[in-house]
Amino acid sequence: MSTLVVATIKNTGAGQPIFKNSSDTVVGQLVQVWVNFAGGRSGLTAFGIRASNGVSSVVDNGTGDYTVNFSTAFADAGSYCCTAHNREDNNGGIGDHSNYFQRTLNYTQSSSIRLRTGTTSAASDNDQIWVTCVGTTT
Numbered sequence: 582m583s584t585l586v587v588a589t590i591k592n593t594g595a596g597q598p599i600f601k602n603s604s605d606t607v608v609g610q611l612v613q614v615w616v617n618f619a620g621g622r623s624g625l626t627a628f629g630i631r632a633s634n635g636v637s638s639v640v641d642n643g644t645g646d647y648t649v650n651f652s653t654a655f656a657d658a659g660s661y662c663c664t665a666h667n668r669e670d671n672n673g674g675i676g677d678h679s680n681y682f683q684r685t686l687n688y689t690q691s692s693s694i695r696l697r698t699g700t701t702s703a704a705s706d707n708d709q710i711w712v713t714c715v716g717t718t719t
Contacts, residue, residue: 597718613660614651614714620666620698620706628706635714645704646697653718654692660716662694666707 592598600609614635621628621641628641640648694712699705 610715612713612715613653613655613718614649614662614712616649616712618647618649618710619708620645620647620710622706622708626708635718636712642695643704645699645706646695647710648693648695649712650693651714651718655714656691656717660691660714662712662714664694664696664710664712666698666710 590598597611597613599607602608612634616633616636616639617631618633618639619626619629619631630636630639635652636649637652638650640650642648694714696710696712697704698707698710
């Protein structure tokens, strides 16, 4: 086994670096897009991006309904996005987060993903929302 110790990994082509095994099969790639944002739950957090990479903006479409716009579009709508979120109680502790989960309203587009937070019966703004996407960017 070899260990690679470098400050920068750079693709010699136009795309992002990928990782292959000795059989030239792709075994991994880097995350192109990630964001942590506040959903703007009244009295706890103001809506907005806390930290991100590859995200140009997050749009609040209404209660518990958000669109994350990518800085660079994916090559196709076959990119994979994973979302997670939680809701804190008024004392800053984790509240009834086990009842809250995301639902994607539409399939991931090449330049954005739209998601909903809340329960099965009602939408709600959440305090901590994360989105991570992997795919081939253009």
